Amino acid sequence: MKVVVLIKMTTVIRGNPNRAENLEAILDPGNVALDVNSYDLAALEEAQRLKESIDYVHITAVTVGPESAVKALQIAHGMGADELIWVDAQYEGGREMELAGLLAEVVSKQGFDLVLCGLKSDDVGTGLVGIGVAEILGIPAVTRSVKIEILPDGGPLQIHRHVGKGNREVVHCPLPAVITVERSRRMPRYPGVARYLAARKKIIRYAVEQQPGTQVSLRHVETKKAQPRPKKIFTPDDNLSAADRMKMIMTGGMARKKKKKAQSVVSGSEQLYNFLVKNGFLKNKA
Amino acid sequence: MEQNKLWVVAENVDEGLREASFEVLTEVARLASRRGDQIMVLFCSAPDADVNKIGVELASYGADALLPLEVVPNSSRCVGGAIADLAKECRPDAIFIAETIWGHDVAAWVAAKLRTTLLSNCVELGLGPDQELTVTRHVYSDTVAVKYASLGEQTMVITIQPGLFNVKKAFPGKTINLLERHAAQAQNPDPVQVLGFIKADPRTVDIVDAERLVVGGKGMGTAENYKLIHEVAEILGAAVGGTRVARDNGWVTLDRQIGQTGKTVAPELLISCGVSGAIQHTMGLKETKCLVAINTDKHAPIHKLADLSIVDDAPRVLKEFIAKIKTG
Ligand SMILES: Cc1cc2nc3c(=O)[nH]c(=O)nc-3n(C[C@H](O)[C@H](O)[C@H](O)COP(=O)(O)OP(=O)(O)OC[C@H]3O[C@@H](n4cnc5c(N)ncnc54)[C@H](O)[C@@H]3O)c2cc1C
Numbered sequence: 001m002k003v004v005v006l007i008k009m010t011t012v013i014r015g016n017p018n019r020a021e022n023l024e025a026i027l028d029p030g031n032v033a034l035d036v037n038s039y040d041l042a043a044l045e046e047a048q049r050l051k052e053s054i055d056y057v058h059i060t061a062v063t064v065g066p067e068s069a070v071k072a073l074q075i076a077h078g079m080g081a082d083e084l085i086w087v088d089a090q091y092e093g094g095r096e097m098e099l100a101g102l103l104a105e106v107v108s109k110q111g112f113d114l115v116l117c118g119l120k121s122d123d124v125g126t127g128l129v130g131i132g133v134a135e136i137l138g139i140p141a142v143t144r145s146v147k148i149e150i151l152p153d154g155g156p157l158q159i160h161r162h163v164g165k166g167n168r169e170v171v172h173c174p175l176p177a178v179i180t181v182e183r184s185r186r187m188p189r190y191p192g193v194a195r196y197l198a199a200r201k202k203i204i205r206y207a208v209e210q211q212p213g214t215q216v217s218l219r220h221v222e223t224k225k226a227q228p229r230p231k232k233i234f235t236p237d238d239n240l241s242a243a244d245r246m247k248m249i250m251t252g253g254m255a256r257k258k259k260k261k262a263q264s265v266v267s268g269s270e271q272l273y274n275f276l277v278k279n280g281f282l283k284n285k286a
Numbered sequence: 287m288e289q290n291k292l293w294v295v296a297e298n299v300d301e302g303l304r305e306a307s308f309e310v311l312t313e314v315a316r317l318a319s320r321r322g323d324q325i326m327v328l329f330c331s332a333p334d335a336d337v338n339k340i341g342v343e344l345a346s347y348g349a350d351a352l353l354p355l356e357v358v359p360n361s362s363r364c365v366g367g368a369i370a371d372l373a374k375e376c377r378p379d380a381i382f383i384a385e386t387i388w389g390h391d392v393a394a395w396v397a398a399k400l401r402t403t404l405l406s407n408c409v410e411l412g413l414g415p416d417q418e419l420t421v422t423r424h425v426y427s428d429t430v431a432v433k434y435a436s437l438g439e440q441t442m443v444i445t446i447q448p449g450l451f452n453v454k455k456a457f458p459g460k461t462i463n464l465l466e467r468h469a470a471q472a473q474n475p476d477p478v479q480v481l482g483f484i485k486a487d488p489r490t491v492d493i494v495d496a497e498r499l500v501v502g503g504k505g506m507g508t509a510e511n512y513k514l515i516h517e518v519a520e521i522l523g524a525a526v527g528g529t530r531v532a533r534d535n536g537w538v539t540l541d542r543q544i545g546q547t548g549k550t551v552a553p554e555l556l557i558s559c560g561v562s563g564a565i566q567h568t569m570g571l572k573e574t575k576c577l578v579a580i581n582t583d584k585h586a587p588i589h590k591l592a593d594l595s596i597v598d599d600a601p602r603v604l605k606e607f608i609a610k611i612k613t614g
Contacts, residue, residue, distance in 0.1 A: 027430070
């Protein structure tokens with residue numbers, strides 16, 4: 001089975017950005033570092049697990065970016081990828097679908113059964129590229145995977161996807177397909193040093209004639225330091241006293257509620273039990 | 287449909303439409319009233335849904351038209367495809383969706399099919415000097431804000447972070463134009479098959495996602511007593527959380543600490559044992575629906591927030607509670 005993993009380097013802000021006075025200070029080269037996108041590491045880990053679960057899995061890691069992107073491939077190789085492809089091109093934000101088109105071309109040329117990629121990127125990610133590749137190739141896609149299993153006898157893939165609140169949905173997906181991977185409890189393995197160092201010799205570089213590209217219908221207005229946006233303001237009940245309203249705002253909306261008067265005759269555990277039963281949290285055993 | 291320049295895609299939940307969809311609608315309606323735009327709400331309705339009732343409600347938030355969609359199969363890919371097809375025909379200025387798990391997938395499919403970018407997780411909407419739409423996204427882990435303005439040639443696909451905007455019925459008594467149900471049958475059915483659903487295991491679920499929590503504080507006294515918290519959690523199918531003091535004592539790990547330096551939780555039920563209710567802790571409780579407090583001190587601030595306050599020794603209450611359950 002040929003698995004292609006799409007990875008990229010992301011910009012990580014170091015230090016405490018809240019202390020920085022302005023945007024320049026935040027994005028100062030001394031304060032930022034490049035790191036492999038954490039979701040992509042999860043995708044690489046998932047590819048390795050597939051490799052361990054069945055006999056023949058060939059993993060190709062593909063990255064698009066400037067020279068610095070090569071590090072992502074080194075890490076991929078350190079984690080166990082077999083083939084490394086570096087597409088020397090750069091796509092600024094807003095052109096995700098062109099990037100998806102390029103990736104679709106690369107993976108088709110490479111040949112694949114499964115494309116894995118991160119759900120989104122840590123830095124400016126919109127979470128569009130994976131679905132974009134599937135759309136352009138006209139193949140199925142499953143998002144937010146936390147576990148991929150291969151069913152015996154060439155059946156479809158069985159995928160657990162995260163659907164919020166820690167719950168999962170189990171789906172079957174035939175190959176070829178694109179799967180975007182969510183970060184999960186499965187820690188990505190540490191890249192082996194020898195393979196990390198040996199990676200540079202293996203990298204295949206494609207240079208791409210950068211097309212001027214269709215213009216996205218967006219104008220960049222400004223980039224500035226983000227002000228944390230307050231969450232919804234709770235509007236307290238009018239008939240509360242001023243002190244209670246203050247309290248409610250400070251605690252973010254937990255009103256002073258009417259509570260049961262402590263009934264001294266009933267023990268604490270009885271009170272707890274009765275309350276839980278009455279509110280449907282517990283089935284009455286009696 | 288052509289005169290509706292702004293589209294809002296609403297998300298269904300069991301009890302109707304998702305709160306986040308109303309947040310998006312309220313915010314979009316605020317812009318639309320300044321620009322004189324019409325808003326159309328699209329939603330995937332079950333055949334038996336009472337669209338009139340939903341329409342009346344949506345109108346009071348500012349919707350001008352409602353288009354019930356009936357997409358077969360009902361996957362995010364097919365829904366996205368149906369919306370993209372409509373958008374190609376009617377060319378709205380923007381399509382807004384709340385950034386939920388479903389919302390993100392649908393928005394990404396719409397953007398992919400329209401071959402445009404996706405402005406995901408936006409935190410601010412506005413109007414520029416020429417009344418053009420502007421949107422702000424936070425990038426680099428919320429440290430940098432980037433603002434874009436529409437040039438108006440393409441449909442923008444925008445998702446909005448939930449929980450930021452207030453919901454407001456700013457247009458009481460407004461009427462809505464209920465459009466005919468739009469049925470779309472995907473040409474090539476989505477080959478992804480949904481087989482089942484696995485509920486989260488309370489023992490391993492992230493406390494942020496937990497539906498029930500049992501939380502212990504310094505008042506539990508010892509690590510031995512803290513095991514009672516785990517036992518009660520097991521009985522109720524709840525996850526275990528703790529205060530800062532509980533974490534400092536090594537009773538819980540950092541990823542289970544609730545509060546300012548920990549996590550904000552949103553359970554249906556939270557049982558708080560031996561916790562004083564310091565503001566740095568209760569900040570993390572604000573989304574809690576039902577709170578039970580067990581604390582020996584009847585003046586402890588946690589009692590003020592509780593739906594049920596038990597002024598009693600927490601380890602003893604829990605022990606007796608466990609005994610009661612075990613003996614039946
Ligand atoms: C900058 C900052 C950030 C902080 N961030 C956090 C945070 O994220 N999360 C957090 O939790 N805290 C945080 N704190 C600490 C917070 O201020 C409190 O100190 C902490 O929450 C108190 O924990 P507690 O309720 O377990 O302990 P205490 O405040 O000591 O309360 C113990 C309570 O147990 C009761 N009690 C004693 N014996 C019993 C018994 N046998 N049965 C029943 N009840 C009993 C007592 O009456 C008392 O009310 C922060 C503090 C600072 C300064």
